[in-house]
Amino acid sequence: MKSWKLIAHAPKETVQAALLAHDEIEEWDYDLVISGREISEDRPQDWVLEGWFPTKPTATQKRALQSLFEGKAPTISVEELPDTDWVSESQQGTPPITAGRFFVHTPDFDPDPDLINFTIPAAQAFGTGQHETTAGCLEVLSAMKSTGMRARSIADIGTGTGLLAFAAARLWPSARVTASDIDPICADVVHTNAELNSVAIGPLPNQVTMVIADGMDDPLLRLRGPYDLLIANILAGPLVELAPDFSGSVAPGGSLLLAGLLSGDQESAVRRAYRRMGFRLVARLERGDWAILWFRRRRLT
Known part of the structure; x- marks a missing residue:
């Protein structure tokens, strides 16, 4: 057409x-x-x-x-x-990516037997793995797992395709994972991709639950907290605005993975907002012009 x-x-x-x-x-x-x-x-x-x-x-x-x-x-x-057929053309022109322990590819490519594979069609919501922020989050999640970090309850805010929620579920199979997005379209996208990647949808450990919510404004999101790991790959402005809500949603000693912010002024604003909320920076990854930040909430004394 x-x-x-x-x-x-x-x-x-x-x-x-x-x-x-x-x-x-x-x-x-x-x-x-x-x-x-x-x-x-x-x-x-x-x-x-x-x-x-x-x-x-x-x-x-x-x-x-x-x-x-x-x-x-x-x-x-x-x-x-x-x-x-621009959908097919775009998928053929979208090369696979390797990020940490993960290999993300469109249906046109074969999996890598040595890595954790995810098939994500290219013509979908944000979060196919091609963007530096998504790939960077996959790298940091892999690094978290390598440190021996444990997570029993995980939330992925602004999940898009569901990729980061799926990745967290594979790394911490005993965790309950909640994925959310403000866009109702993402619910069908996440469910379709879950089936494509044999990810179970449901409320139990080693399953992913999908909700539509603006930030943390959802009863289930609040009920399942506080989280050992909260992921938010969105934008710098909303990340600053959500700092108080995220602070109340991450367990003491828990981890916060933030992305979607440009290095420079945006990164500085985000780091200030979360430092005021009692988070300390554990690690920082830069991919292109984008910064990916791993924070840990200070334990109560």
Whole structure:
């Protein structure tokens, strides 16, 4: 089927700011799928923001893309694409990733017998493993397990595809794992991926329970806390706002894994917020422009 592409060229920081602005819009037209990338390896500061639309985009769709840019927006060009199965094409162009103990791939690739494998279709919600923050979280989870850390109750806030919740369930098979997301669409995505990866859905240990919630605002999430491990790969702003709620949801001595924040000012703001809540930084991983932070809540004296 035919589709169209909207294209905007801008510096790297401008495109990244537009992508973050998009993530904070709750009522976005999700027929318009956007992504950002560098134009070429030898021009790392020159980026392009691309948006795909299933019908010929109107002036409204163009204005929506332009609204993501602060100040004067770059020129938006429109390109008609040939008849193609873009889902299949995107999956074939999505290479597998190895992160810590994990191998994440689309259905087009064979598993790695030496690693923990997850099959996640490329054309899904955020959290396929391709983004630096998701891959970085998988690495830190692997490092946590290597230290001998124990976890009986785990929460993954903003789960997207469910990948990080599944990974935690595999590393700590005796834990009860709760996955949540603010987007109702993610419930079906998580259940589909759980079946695809032989992950049991349910309330028992070695099972994953999925809920739709804004932050920690859910009776089951509150009932299952405090957590030995809480994961949140979302955005810097919500992470700062949720610091008090997360503080009350992590057991003394428990771990907090945060991602979705850019190194620099965003990281500094997040670290300050959680230091005030009684967390200390255990480890930090940097992947690209993104920081992944492992905190531990101080034990009560």
